[in-house]
Amino acid sequence: MSPDVANGHLLEIGQSIFDEKLKLCDLTEGNVGLLGDIAEGNPRRQLSKGEIAKYIDMSSLSTTGSYPSGWIEKAYNGGMRFANGDTLLARITPCLENGKASYVNFLNESEVAFGSTEYIILTGKDGISNEIFYFLVRNSNFIEYMVGHMNGSSGRQRVSVKDALNYPIHIPEGKTLKAIGQRLSMLLNSVSANSKQIKKLSQLRDALLPKLMSGEIDVSKVELPTPLEQNSATNGRLSARRFVFSVARIMHAVFVHALSERSHMIGNNTIESILKAMQNTLDARQLKQLKSVLSVNLNTETIPDNDNEANELLNSFLTAKELEGCSERTLKYYDSTLTHYLKETFVPLPQVDTEQLRTYLAEYQTTHTVGKVTVDNIRRILSTFFSWLEDEDYIVKSPARKIRRVKAPIRVKETISDEDMERLRDGCETPRDLAMIDLLSSTGMRVGELVKLDRNSINLIERECIVQGKGNKERKAYFDARAKLHLEEYLQGRNDDNPALFVSLSGDHERIAICSVESRLRSLGRKLQLPRIHPHKFRRTMATNAINRGMPVEQVQKLLGHVKIDTTMQYALVSQSNVKASHRKYLG
DSSP states (O other): OOHHHHHHHHHHHHHIIIIIOTTOOGGGSSSSGGGGGTTEEEEOOOOOOOOOEEOOOGGGGGGOOOOOOOEEEOOSSEEEEEOOTOOOEOOOOOOHTTTTTEEEOSSSSOOOOOEOEEEEEEEEEETOOHHHHHHHHHHHHHHHHHTOBBBBBOOOOOOOOOHHHHOOEEOHHHHHHHHHHHHHHHHHHHHHHHHHHHHHHHHHHHHHHHHHHHSOOOOGGGOOOOOOOOOBTTBBBBOIIIHHHHHHHHHHHHHHHHHHHHHHGOOHHHHHHHHHHHTTTHHHHHHHHHHHHHHHHHTTTOOOOHHHHHHHHHHHHHHHHHHOOHHHHHHHHHHHHHHHHHHHOOOOOGGOOOOHHHHHHHHHHHTTTTTTTHHHHHHHHHHHHHHHHTTTTSSSSTTTTTTTOOOOOOOOOOOOOOHHHHHHHHOSHHHHHHHHHHHHHHOOOHHHHHHHBGGGEETTTEEEEEEOGGOOOEEEEEHHHHHHHHHHHHTTTTSSSSBSSBOSTTTOOOBBOHHHHHHHHHHHHHHHTTTTOOOHHHHHHHHHHHHHTTHHHHHHHHHTTTTSHHHHHHHHHOOOOHHHHHHHHHHO
């Protein structure tokens, strides 16, 4: 994937995060304020008359990208002044309607630049992330508002910074602003790095191409090692002899000549960019050979792994998974697992092979003393990550494809007996705990689904509730008469106005957290001397009881919210007595 295409994808992801997660322009979210509450317009920047500084004119602003096409240096003689972190927006027709804007992160520290007087400059107040305002000016609702507040004669209409700061917005809580601002910051930093790389490569091309075309660089005299023979067609790619080494020969000649005159223009980042650009044309072995030829003949050291790039790819992966609907817990699991992998491996992501992954998994199991289930979970996450890299054209082929599922021993997991279930109910000290136990045992819902329930999610008459499962998928869950009675008793005793179904017993009666439910049940089990009482055990018990009493497994699958029926069968343990009775019934 070329850097400019990658930039387009990154900005699309950033805009989706801004529009769908931050919802700054969605006034239905509550807590409505003005843009001026969190942003400063046309901030004061110091630049002396006649001082030489970077100047960006209107034509340099992009209508889609965040990076200007260029700038010049000239003496300051007036105009809007700005620094890193500021967002530039054209305020005059038709530039505003066309989306002329830019985010400033290309200046040196403390450097001030200037531009047209027809810019509006936005920056954050009181630590608010500046990157948020670039994606604000790319929001269609904001542009529509700005266009609607234009004044002046036809053809020269413009909008004032005062009108911009009076734009009504939904102001999220500080934690949300900070978290999303950090993500948007990483995305724009990646866009900036790609844009600088494009500019350097363009300069290199412009400097070397005339020498190559004029014959000043003689490619024919370059000698390279003879490539290993291989079939001429591999997945639609050219053979090594016909393509890879001809490319390497040209690269070698051009770069050796360039080194003598322009050694400052080339380095490991450029070589990595060439390798990335060739990924769709060459297979992994060919890429490795090309890299070796470039590195050796350019007299460079082995190219180290670019930690920043790996971390940026990880952040982009997590952002993509968040947009796909993965839960916060899943994202944290992805993050911790992949961060550990990236810290332990020194191989650049495009060069990771199957053997390296197998070695990592084997060493992880040995050094961390974990079971095969944990190792298989890590394998699945690595497979998902490398498959995403392949889909996004960062690598040619996922090295995790050939690694099979790790087989783990199947153990019979315990359920809660009817007697122990009654002891748990009798041991509850509050109506809330009793209602929780009955709801968990009769619906089989996950603890994460339990804590998300609101009062209006419950239909006591029909004895059903709407549950938000994994991937934000909603389904109906059903509870028994006992759970209905205990829910009614619990709700009648509530004297707060929190919409959550289950809240804390003291303080501000906040929505109960998953860890609180787990701790409460664990403590209750220990007090009653019952083995390993936890929320998931109620789910397994419900599934097992349903199947043992004759409910079709497809219906149990629907109740539990499983996509695959194999997952349901892992929860449901058919009792041995039922197997014996069926054998006598059908086989004598």
